Amino acid sequence: MKKRSKLIQIVFGVPLLAVLVFAIHSCSDSKAAEHGGNALMATPFVHPVQNSVDDWDEYIGRFAASERVEVRSRVNGYIESVNFKDGDIVKKGQVLFVIDQRPFYIELKQAEAEKLRAEADLNRTTSDYNRIESVKDSRAVSLEEVEQRKQIAKSSEAQLMAANARLEQAKLNLSYTEIKAPISGKISDDFIDAGNYVTGGVANATPLTTIVKINPIHFYFEGSENDFVNYNSNSNTPVAVKLSTEGEYSRAGVLDFVDNEVNRNTGTIRGRAVFDNEDLKIESGMFGRLRLMKGNSSAILIPEEAISSNQSNKVVYVIAEDSTVHAKPIKLGKLFKMKYRIVKEGLTLDDKIVTGNLLKIRPGMKVAPSEDNFKIQQNTKSVAYK
Numbered sequence: 001m002k003k004r005s006k007l008i009q010i011v012f013g014v015p016l017l018a019v020l021v022f023a024i025h026s027c028s029d030s031k032a033a034e035h036g037g038n039a040l041m042a043t044p045f046v047h048p049v050q051n052s053v054d055d056w057d058e059y060i061g062r063f064a065a066s067e068r069v070e071v072r073s074r075v076n077g078y079i080e081s082v083n084f085k086d087g088d089i090v091k092k093g094q095v096l097f098v099i100d101q102r103p104f105y106i107e108l109k110q111a112e113a114e115k116l117r118a119e120a121d122l123n124r125t126t127s128d129y130n131r132i133e134s135v136k137d138s139r140a141v142s143l144e145e146v147e148q149r150k151q152i153a154k155s156s157e158a159q160l161m162a163a164n165a166r167l168e169q170a171k172l173n174l175s176y177t178e179i180k181a182p183i184s185g186k187i188s189d190d191f192i193d194a195g196n197y198v199t200g201g202v203a204n205a206t207p208l209t210t211i212v213k214i215n216p217i218h219f220y221f222e223g224s225e226n227d228f229v230n231y232n233s234n235s236n237t238p239v240a241v242k243l244s245t246e247g248e249y250s251r252a253g254v255l256d257f258v259d260n261e262v263n264r265n266t267g268t269i270r271g272r273a274v275f276d277n278e279d280l281k282i283e284s285g286m287f288g289r290l291r292l293m294k295g296n297s298s299a300i301l302i303p304e305e306a307i308s309s310n311q312s313n314k315v316v317y318v319i320a321e322d323s324t325v326h327a328k329p330i331k332l333g334k335l336f337k338m339k340y341r342i343v344k345e346g347l348t349l350d351d352k353i354v355t356g357n358l359l360k361i362r363p364g365m366k367v368a369p370s371e372d373n374f375k376i377q378q379n380t381k382s383v384a385y386k
Helices: 002-034 104-140 143-176
Strands: 043-044 048-071 077-082 095-099 178-180 185-187 209-223 239-242 251-258 266-274 287-305 308-310 311-318 326-335 340-345 368-371
Touching: 043 266, 048 095, 095 209, 104 143, 143 178, 209 287, 239 368, 266 287, 287 326
Parallel strands: 043 368
Antiparallel strands: 048 209, 048 287, 077 095, 095 178, 185 209, 209 266, 239 251, 239 287, 251 266, 287 340, 308 311, 311 326, 326 340
16 A cells, blocks of 8 residues: 555656646746846947048059169279178268279379470470561561461460360379269179279270169059049159058158050050158069059948958848848948948948847847947048058
């Protein structure tokens, strides 16, 4: 009887326990609901803003020195000394090389001696002519002899002029033994060491080194003729450039030259901008990316982080009036100030653009909208477009 009584208790106790557990679970769910367990997800959004933005064209190009000179000797001789270090910044007129000056001093002394001899000959022949000229009226000498002495004096005068010219040439050649920097800039290495013989003059002169002026520095690029129709070399159109290692277009300059014809093979025309390079961080031959200002225009802007990808399309999630989320395809423009994106098509200023929880929301989901304060940060740098 005791065993049967226990069995009855077990049989009727199990359903009762199940009912009790269900009741407790239901009560727990009810409390969770009361505390927001089924609440809608708070979703931040912004309205697009319309703002005046800078418009530009982008080009890839290469930096080039504003001046470049190959340094060569004007006279023949042996290099006596090299007076600079490879890669130095040199000033105009600075002595770079010295050629052995001794042969040129000898030529100078010879030219001075020739001048003295020519001066003495001129004094003698002039004195002879003046003496005969003074007595020609007395018929003591013939007119032929007077004329002859006059021509001799003139010949002596010409010889003195030639001697003076040779003396000046000797002085000039001596000055050429000090090879000076024709411009200020950054010098290359010496192509030839002291003790070597160099050939001077115009043809086949030995190259010694090069100097480039890189402050200011030029930037050359090419664009289509349609790109340049509104530009000219006198407009000083603002431009900005960045190096391949830089993230922002922080170097400001101006367009100072547009070529005078379109390349028939490529259909492009060459342009040049000029930039300050006081820190000398830009070297001639470096590549860069340039933005050429076209002007200002009004555009719709949204935060860059609000944009998602749907296969090959760009979309944003918008919140409808009933608080449901929908994906809206858009056509994007350029990046503005590295933070905002210009939207060409697909949005209105009344749209509510989702900016948070983008990985959690799905189209058709109902959310609790929470508006953010969206303002375009004003740029305080000298370059207004990035």
